[in-house]
Amino acid sequence: MRYLNPPVDKKNATKFDTGNVFDTCVSMVKNPALKAELCGVRQQVEDAAADYDAKAETGSLHLRTPHDHVGTVTAEKLIKVYTLRMVPKRATGRPIYDRIMSAPAHRRCPLCGLGTVNTLDHFLPKTHFPIFSVTPNNLVPACTWCQGKKLEYYSTTAGGQLLHPYFDDVDNEVWLVAEVVVGAPVVFRYSACPPDHWAPSTKARVATHLEKLNLPLLFSLNAGSRLTEIRARLEKPLQKEGGADAVREHLIEELSSMEEDHKNSWSAAMYRAAAASDWFCNGGFLGV
Ligand SMILES: [Zn+2]
8 A cells, every 4th residue: 555645736736625626527517406406515515525534634434424415415416426527538527537547656556556547446435425426535546456346345443444545654664564485386475464553443454455455365466476577586696696695685685675665565575575584595486
């Protein structure tokens, strides 16, 4: 998981104002009755967005209650503000959609730190929380893998929540670990191992995040693929330089560069595990 700065309005370089985003999206609604109905709940949408931020900042979004309407406006009508007024290429809200989509560097999915962003995911799903259909801080760029695993998931407990890229920065300390499973082919097994001093809910959330998005499998597959790519490069220090110590040194050198970027990436966890494994460094990586 990678922290991502909340979406910024390019025009004035400030955070998006949910009321303005809502106005932009409903501005081209032609049906006067529908438009009046939607404008009638604008304040509620704006107030809810402020409450969203306050709760997200304290890890309390699980306290929001699901609902199927806002005032007289049904969930279906609010969801259409997103699907008809923000997503289509020519929609008035589309520039906002594009701005949020393109926020992560290299379009790297902030939920897994691995896939390529190709959609926006509603952190609190719009089917259960239609009031947040176009709330920018509820719209998270995501890859196909992550969105496909998350779907309409949300939690009613603190520890059951996924990590929110705009509000939860958990990269100060190592919590993602991999383990080398001895065998051929070599397998890297991923899990969450947060520091003891973390709050119980944060510990639970990093584990939930991995589990709900099935990231251990995704990371393990990538680690296997990476090993195939670097196997020949590791063989040289093993055979010609200093054996296991030289292999370990090479891994640690690569790791330090990865950790500079992100301590809890799948690759940093892989290299940490490989460097810590005598079996791996002694040639286990060759695959017997
Ligand atoms: Zn992803």
